[in-house]
Amino acid sequence: MALAFLDRDRSIAPEGYSRWLAPPAALAIHLSIGQVYSFSVFKNPLLALHGADGAAWNLKEVGYIFSIAIAFLGISAALFGAWLEKAGPRRAMFYAACCFGLGFVIASFGASNHQLWLIYLGYGVIGGIGLGLGYISPVSTLIKWFPDRPGLATGLAIMGFGGGAMIGGPLASNLMAYFKGQGDPSIPYTMLTMGALYFVFMMFGVFTIRVPRDGWKPAGWVPAVRHSALISSHNVAVHEAWKTPQFWLLWVMLFVNVTAGIGILEQAAPMIQDLFKGSVVAAAAVGFVGLLSIFNMAGRFFWASASDFIGRKATYFCFFTIGPILYFVLPLTRQDRLNSVPLFVGIAVVLLSMYGGGFATIPAYLKDLFGGYNVSAIHGRLLTAWSAAGIIGPLIVNGILDHYVENHMNKEDAYPLILHIMCGLLVVGFLANLMVRPVAEKYWLKDKNIVVPEGVAH
Amino acid sequence: MADSTSVKKSSPVLIAAAWIIVIVPTAWGLNYTVKNAMKLFTASAPAAAAPAK
Numbered sequence: 377m378a379l380a381f382l383d384r385d386r387s388i389a390p391e392g393y394s395r396w397l398a399p400p401a402a403l404a405i406h407l408s409i410g411q412v413y414s415f416s417v418f419k420n421p422l423l424a425l426h427g428a429d430g431a432a433w434n435l436k437e438v439g440y441i442f443s444i445a446i447a448f449l450g451i452s453a454a455l456f457g458a459w460l461e462k463a464g465p466r467r468a469m470f471y472a473a474c475c476f477g478l479g480f481v482i483a484s485f486g487a488s489n490h491q492l493w494l495i496y497l498g499y500g501v502i503g504g505i506g507l508g509l510g511y512i513s514p515v516s517t518l519i520k521w522f523p524d525r526p527g528l529a530t531g532l533a534i535m536g537f538g539g540g541a542m543i544g545g546p547l548a549s550n551l552m553a554y555f556k557g558q559g560d561p562s563i564p565y566t567m568l569t570m571g572a573l574y575f576v577f578m579m580f581g582v583f584t585i586r587v588p589r590d591g592w593k594p595a596g597w598v599p600a601v602r603h604s605a606l607i608s609s610h611n612v613a614v615h616e617a618w619k620t621p622q623f624w625l626l627w628v629m630l631f632v633n634v635t636a637g638i639g640i641l642e643q644a645a646p647m648i649q650d651l652f653k654g655s656v657v658a659a660a661a662v663g664f665v666g667l668l669s670i671f672n673m674a675g676r677f678f679w680a681s682a683s684d685f686i687g688r689k690a691t692y693f694c695f696f697t698i699g700p701i702l703y704f705v706l707p708l709t710r711q712d713r714l715n716s717v718p719l720f721v722g723i724a725v726v727l728l729s730m731y732g733g734g735f736a737t738i739p740a741y742l743k744d745l746f747g748g749y750n751v752s753a754i755h756g757r758l759l760t761a762w763s764a765a766g767i768i769g770p771l772i773v774n775g776i777l778d779h780y781v782e783n784h785m786n787k788e789d790a791y792p793l794i795l796h797i798m799c800g801l802l803v804v805g806f807l808a809n810l811m812v813r814p815v816a817e818k819y820w821l822k823d824k825n826i827v828v829p830e831g832v833a834h
Numbered sequence: 835m836a837d838s839t840s841v842k843k844s845s846p847v848l849i850a851a852a853w854i855i856v857i858v859p860t861a862w863g864l865n866y867t868v869k870n871a872m873k874l875f876t877a878s879a880p881a882a883a884a885p886a887k
Contacts, residue, residue: 392842392843394844396845396849396853397848400853401852401858403860404855407860458837477878518851543863545863545866546863546866563847578853659870662873663870663872666868666870667874669867670868
């Protein structure tokens, strides 16, 4: 078979292979697909495009492109998670690269011919499937390579997803400026170029990734005998995992954490300008968005790594105790109260670090509760919480803002309400985390022949 | 038993190269973003004093 080199058996690491080659492979995938967070750079150029009949797209129609992509991220992660366990990370990464690259190519034809449905299909549906496949593909492999530090390993990879926007945003802006300067159609050419560049970069990940041999463990590492009751030495299959209350408690935790983060991310630039009218210019607001993306990325690494030492439940305890307090205090920093831009920015970046940290710590939390056997598949199904938050979060934020604007009320008065709703949601997350207990024995996998990596102890 | 001396270990140069491949674009993006973020403090400073007049 032509694609036999992608088989799991062909990607088993030879003896002597360094596990430190696995994180760059994962990062190549996540830094690429993280571009989706910077899709907004295409918004204004797409709005300025006109068809042959002079028709133009509106903001809502263009906004659906991102929503479709995130929805298909969750759907494909949920659908293909179990397949990934069998097919291996290399094949999944290869298909992710094909889908993500092809998505750009189809979207470029859509932009070129002013056919929005082609952009929905390309970047939204096909690209979104690439996002889902790419997002979950390296997670369980990294956990297997780093059984001593699963939080650090998944934090490293998922940090790449947060950092992808930092590359994708300026890359798209510079390419569009370049092609415009050359007199070429800027959006189609930029999309084609980005599709090709990301495909090549993701191929580096495809050819670098290896899975450890059965029974492999880091040299000198001995799994601790005694560890937290929440770290299971048993495994739970994906079809059983989602029947457990623990799965749904974690689903709620991820959902509220993402929804709360969207409360800031969705309106970051206009929010800081509205709350500090005249004090923060447009360029500074763009800088604020950049700062949020840095802390979103750094938080993924910091919190996930910290969870290896303090435990997953304690890490989420931090998110759901510090988070509500900061969401409550954040509106008090505005111009007519404390009037402190640095305090507003300081609180917002801490909140965004916890938003990223929530994403990065969840795979290790799943591994603790359900074992490593089906962690990719379970993680894939849990990511539907992200899709749901991607729809509900903007609905809350934009719904409240629209209500204030339509009723001629002060727009800046809407933000405290939005942020206090997010505060309340995090309290729900706090309760969910509090209710997490070890998975009951009836859900454990009974097959004793299945070889699974040992878990970390703390 | 495998002879441990015959095991070919991953070259440190290869490992470093793999990391450089992902660090270089990240550093470029980070530099770009930090430069933009600095505008938050430089651009807002004069205007921030305005309401106090």
